[in-house]
Amino acid sequence: MRRTLRDNGIGLVFGGLFLLMLVGQAFSGQAQYNDQQLASGGEPVSIGQYVTSSSFAVDVVENWQSEYLQFFLYIFLTVWLVQRGSPESKDIEKVGTETDEEQKVGEHAREDSPAWARYQDWRGALFSRSLGIVMGTIFVLSWLAQSVAGWAAYNSEQLGDREDPITWLAYLGGADFWNRTLQNWQSEMLAVGSMAVLGIYLRQRGSPESKPVGSAHADTGESG
Amino acid sequence: MRAIRTCMVGAAIAMLAGCAAAERPDVERVATEFSTGDPTVRCALLAPAALAALEREGPCAATVGTAVPSAGEVLQTAVWGDEAQVRLSGDTLFLTRTSAGWKVVAAGCTPNGDLPYECRVEGP
Numbered sequence: 426m427r428r429t430l431r432d433n434g435i436g437l438v439f440g441g442l443f444l445l446m447l448v449g450q451a452f453s454g455q456a457q458y459n460d461q462q463l464a465s466g467g468e469p470v471s472i473g474q475y476v477t478s479s480s481f482a483v484d485v486v487e488n489w490q491s492e493y494l495q496f497f498l499y500i501f502l503t504v505w506l507v508q509r510g511s512p513e514s515k516d517i518e519k520v521g522t523e524t525d526e527e528q529k530v531g532e533h534a535r536e537d538s539p540a541w542a543r544y545q546d547w548r549g550a551l552f553s554r555s556l557g558i559v560m561g562t563i564f565v566l567s568w569l570a571q572s573v574a575g576w577a578a579y580n581s582e583q584l585g586d587r588e589d590p591i592t593w594l595a596y597l598g599g600a601d602f603w604n605r606t607l608q609n610w611q612s613e614m615l616a617v618g619s620m621a622v623l624g625i626y627l628r629q630r631g632s633p634e635s636k637p638v639g640s641a642h643a644d645t646g647e648s649g
Numbered sequence: 650m651r652a653i654r655t656c657m658v659g660a661a662i663a664m665l666a667g668c669a670a671a672e673r674p675d676v677e678r679v680a681t682e683f684s685t686g687d688p689t690v691r692c693a694l695l696a697p698a699a700l701a702a703l704e705r706e707g708p709c710a711a712t713v714g715t716a717v718p719s720a721g722e723v724l725q726t727a728v729w730g731d732e733a734q735v736r737l738s739g740d741t742l743f744l745t746r747t748s749a750g751w752k753v754v755a756a757g758c759t760p761n762g763d764l765p766y767e768c769r770v771e772g773p
Contacts, residue, residue, distance in 0.1 A: 466698030466754070466772040467731075468747050479730060577729055584732035587743055587755055587765040 447485070451476050454484060465585060479577035483605070486570045491609030493564035499617055500557045507645065510625035512636045515646045528553070568606070575602055669728040672746075677723050679751040680735035680742050684720035688713050696745055696752035698772025716769050717757040741766060 459469040508514040534543040541552035580590035629635040692709035720740035731746040743755040757769030
């Protein structure tokens, strides 16, 4: 049991923190929503009503989509882009999809390689891109969910402000959708870019996201 | 995986449409009762904030008839979350869902370009 917990520490701790913070967001969001309700002469809502509202849904998924976009872009772009000296980058000379030998696919697959790494057909091609495809798919679907939930929340606000509701396509071209989207995207790009560059010069002993403390600033693709 | 997630998004859109459709009869019933009812009925269907705003001009039953025109059939209804808009022949109403059911928050409303509707009766 203890060993299982230790071997799965990252997934379990971040999964637990995710749930705790989602609950915290639900209660703080409900408090803010009810403040606005009272200010506009409306009635407060229960936590159950709030977590099933479009207002809560859009606040949740607008953050999800940007996180998955960040990882999707990072996974795909770092095949081709490198950063000299960064632990987030692979070696400069390894730009591209690399050789089958380096990737341990096809005839170079090892005994313990995943089964589809041995295939040179569609299965190999799909498995070779599966991480990016899944992250990209989750991004697209959560962005779509943001557009639908945001549209519903926006139209509810429009009616509360004595204005006409708008169509989904009009919402997609509007300021609310793009403000929600871009305010999340810009922070993700900043975080990824600064992580890649700061890792050249700074260290965190023992972290796989950092180079070993004694590594030269010019060393690329090391972690420890 | 992709099919499952596509279904989930589709279900979310269907749920939105379903929720709105489920509320539509109640919203239209309240709007019709308000627009055709006597002053006592109309005052009972006003949301507290709208009622308070109207009663600043005098007792509701005495003022609601002159403040808000009687209207006819429902032409178009939009329901989003706890808010709704009903266009009638002769008036546009805005309603909100309260613990006592749907109530009218604004009545006697006319479009005002890109600005909010101008309403003869409304709360804050």
